[in-house]
Amino acid sequence: MITTPQEIITRMPASVWQPFDDPLDSGWAxxxxxxxxxxxxxxxxGFVLLVVxxxxxxxxxxxxPMQLRIGPNRCGPFGLLQPVADAVKVMLKEDIVPNLxxxxxxxxxxxxxxxxxxxxxxxxxVHEGVGLIPDLNVGILxxxxxxxxxxxxxxxxxxxxxxxxxxxxxxxxxxxxxxxEMPMAFAVVAVVLVTGTLSLQGIVQAQTIPFALLLPMAFxxxxxxxxxxxxxxxxxxxEAESEIIAGYHIEYSGMKFAMFYLGxxxxxxxxxxxxxxxxxxxxxxxxxxxxxxxxxxxFAVFGMIVWxxxxxxxxxxxxxxxxxxxxMLPLSIVNLLIVALEVIWFEGDAVTWWLVPINIVICGAxxxxxxxxxxxxxxxxxxx
Amino acid sequence: xSLKPVGIGLMQGLFVxxxxxxxxxxxxQYPEERLTVSRRTRAQELVWDPxxxxxxxxxxxxCPQGNLKVTTSVGPNNNYIVEKFENDExxxxxxxxxxxxxxxxxLFFGRxxxxxxxxxxxxxxxxxxxxxxxxxxxxxxxxxxxxxxPEQTLLIYRKHKKII
Ligand code: SF4
Ligand code: SF4
Numbered sequence: 001m002i003t004t005p006q007e008i009i010t011r012m013p014a015s016v017w018q019p020f021d022d023p024l025d026s027g028w029a030x031x032x033x034x035x036x037x038x039x040x041x042x043x044x045x046g047f048v049l050l051v052v053x054x055x056x057x058x059x060x061x062x063x064x065p066m067q068l069r070i071g072p073n074r075c076g077p078f079g080l081l082q083p084v085a086d087a088v089k090v091m092l093k094e095d096i097v098p099n100l101x102x103x104x105x106x107x108x109x110x111x112x113x114x115x116x117x118x119x120x121x122x123x124x125x126v127h128e129g130v131g132l133i134p135d136l137n138v139g140i141l142x143x144x145x146x147x148x149x150x151x152x153x154x155x156x157x158x159x160x161x162x163x164x165x166x167x168x169x170x171x172x173x174x175x176x177x178x179x180x181e182m183p184m185a186f187a188v189v190a191v192v193l194v195t196g197t198l199s200l201q202g203i204v205q206a207q208t209i210p211f212a213l214l215l216p217m218a219f220x221x222x223x224x225x226x227x228x229x230x231x232x233x234x235x236x237x238x239e240a241e242s243e244i245i246a247g248y249h250i251e252y253s254g255m256k257f258a259m260f261y262l263g264x265x266x267x268x269x270x271x272x273x274x275x276x277x278x279x280x281x282x283x284x285x286x287x288x289x290x291x292x293x294x295x296x297x298x299f300a301v302f303g304m305i306v307w308x309x310x311x312x313x314x315x316x317x318x319x320x321x322x323x324x325x326x327x328m329l330p331l332s333i334v335n336l337l338i339v340a341l342e343v344i345w346f347e348g349d350a351v352t353w354w355l356v357p358i359n360i361v362i363c364g365a366x367x368x369x370x371x372x373x374x375x376x377x378x379x380x381x382x383x384x
Numbered sequence: 385x386s387l388k389p390v391g392i393g394l395m396q397g398l399f400v401x402x403x404x405x406x407x408x409x410x411x412x413q414y415p416e417e418r419l420t421v422s423r424r425t426r427a428q429e430l431v432w433d434p435x436x437x438x439x440x441x442x443x444x445x446x447c448p449q450g451n452l453k454v455t456t457s458v459g460p461n462n463n464y465i466v467e468k469f470e471n472d473e474x475x476x477x478x479x480x481x482x483x484x485x486x487x488x489x490x491l492f493f494g495r496x497x498x499x500x501x502x503x504x505x506x507x508x509x510x511x512x513x514x515x516x517x518x519x520x521x522x523x524x525x526x527x528x529x530x531x532x533x534p535e536q537t538l539l540i541y542r543k544h545k546k547i548i
Contacts, residue, residue, distance in 0.1 A: 069411040371390040
C-alpha cells in the first residue's frame with residue numbers, strides 16, 4: 001500500500017520527476033513536492049483568473065481614452081467590478097448545444113482551449129525560482145508544444161458545432177495559427193542560441209541586457225507572431241467583431257463561451273508573459289520587488305497590444321498568409337543565421353552591449369530590404 | 385528600385401492615436417450630464433392643472449388610446465368637481481391630442497424624461513401626481529410658455545463644440 005505522497009515519488013522512476021527536482025532544492029519553494037504542486041496549481045489558476053479580469057478591465061479602460069470616451073465606470077470605483085458583472089452575466093446565460101452538433105467534441109473544445117494556457121503558466125518564472133516548475137530544462141519547448149494544442153481546440157470547436165461558418169472560421173484560424181507559429185518558433189530559437197538554455201528561468205538569468213534590445217529582430221517577429229496567435233488586431237479577421245460574428249465559437253453560449261473568452265485573454269496573458277520573459281528580462285529590474293516588475297512588464301506588453309488594437313486596420317486573409325510565409329518566415333530564418341554567426345564569433349558569449357547597435361542596424365536594414373522584395377501575390381504585378 | 389520604408393505609416397498612426405488619448409473625452413453623458421430637452425417636447429408624462437380644469441372631459445373623448453379617466457360630481461354652483469383624473473402612462477402614446485383638445489388649456493405635456501418604473505401599476509398617474517409641484521410644463525401647443533423655457537442642448541455638450 002502506498003500511503004504518503006513521498007512514497008509515490010520514491011516509487012516513480014527517476015526520469016518522471018527529475019524535471020521537478022530543482023524547485024525543491026531552491027530556496028523559496030515549498031519543500032514538499034505535493035505541497036509545492038498544490039500551492040502553485042491553485043496559485044496559477046487564481047492568478048490567471050484574476051489577471052484575466054484585470055486584463056479585460058484594463059483593455060476597456062485603456063482603449064477608451066484613445067476613442068475619446070470614458071469606458072466602463074458604473075460598477076465599482078473606475079468600473080473595476082465590470083468584469084465581475086460580465087462573468088456573472090455570462091454564467092447565468094442559457095447553454096445551447098446545436099441539435100446536430102458532435103456533442104462530445106463540442107463539450108471538450110472550450111476546456112481544451114483554456115487548459116493549455118494554465119499548463120503553459122507552469123513554467124513561467126515570476127521571480128527567481130518561483131513558479132510551478134520555473135527551471136524545467138525544456139521549458140520553452142514545453143511552451144511551444146503545449147501552445148499548439150490550442151490549434152486543435154479551435155478546430156474541435158469549429159467541427160463540433162456542425163455549422164459551416166464555424167468550420168470555415170476554424171479552418172482559417174488553424175491556417176493562421178500554424179503559419180505564424182513557425183516564425184515565432186524561429187525567433188525563440190534565436191533567443192535560445194544566445195542564452196544556451198531552454199529553461200525560462202535560465203533565459204531570464206542570462207539577460208543582463210533585455211533581449212528586446214539585443215535581438216530586436218527576434219522581438220519584433222515574436223511580437224507580430226503573438227498578435228496573430230492571439231487573433232488580435234491587425235490579425236483579428238477571423239473574429240472581426242465589426243464585420244462577421246465570431247468565427248469558430250459562433251455556436252457557443254453561456255459558460256462555454258466564457259471559457260473561450262477566458263482562453264482568449266488567458267492566451268493574451270501567456271503571450272505577454274512570454275514576451276516579458278524572453279525579451280524584457282522577466283522579473284529583473286531596479287528598486288521594485290521582482291514580482292511587481294513582472295506584473296508591470298506584463299501589463300505594459302498588453303497595453304501595447306491594446307494600443308495596436310485601437311490603431312491599426314485589419315488585414316485581408318491573403319495579406320495575412322503572404323505576410324507569414326513570404327515576409328516573416330524568411331526574415332526569421334535570416335535572423336537565426338545572423339544570430340548563430342554572432343554566437344560563433346563571440347564564442348558563446350553574445351550578450352554584450354556593443355552588439356546592440358549592430359543588431360538594431362541589421363534589423364532595420366533587413367526589415368526595409370525585405371519589404372522591397374515583398375509581393376502580395378506571385379506572378380507579374382500590376383504597378384499601382 | 386527604391387527602398388520602401390516599412391511601417392512608417394503604422395507608427396505614425398500609433399502616435400496619432402496616442403495624441404487622441406490625451407484629449408478631452410467627448411462622451412460624458414447621462415447621469416453626469418443631463419440634456420435639456422426641446423422646449424416643445426412631448427416627453428413622458430402629462431401635467432394637469434386642477435385650477436383650470438372644468439371637468440369637461442373633452443380630453444377623454446380626444447384620446448385615441450382611451451386611457452384618460454375622468455370622474456366628476458356636481459358641485460355647489462352647479463359645476464363639475466373632478467374626483468378622479470388618471471392617465472395610464474404605460475398605454476399613452478404621447479400623441480398630444482388631449483393637450484390640443486382641452487378648451488381650457490388645463491392639460492400640458494411635462495418635460496421630465498426619467499419616468500421608468502418597476503411595475504406597470506406605478507405608471508398610472510393619478511390626480512395628485514399629474515398636478516405635482518415638481519412638474520415642468522412643456523410648450524407643446526402652449527406657445528405662451530415657450531420664451532420662458534431654457535434652450536435645448538445637443539447630445540454632444542456645447543463646451544466641446546470646437547472639436548467637432
Ligand atoms: S397624449 Fe394621446 S394617448 Fe396620451 S392621453 Fe393624451 S390623447 Fe391619450
Ligand atoms: S379637456 Fe381640459 S378642462 Fe376638460 S377635463 Fe380635460 S383637462 Fe379638464
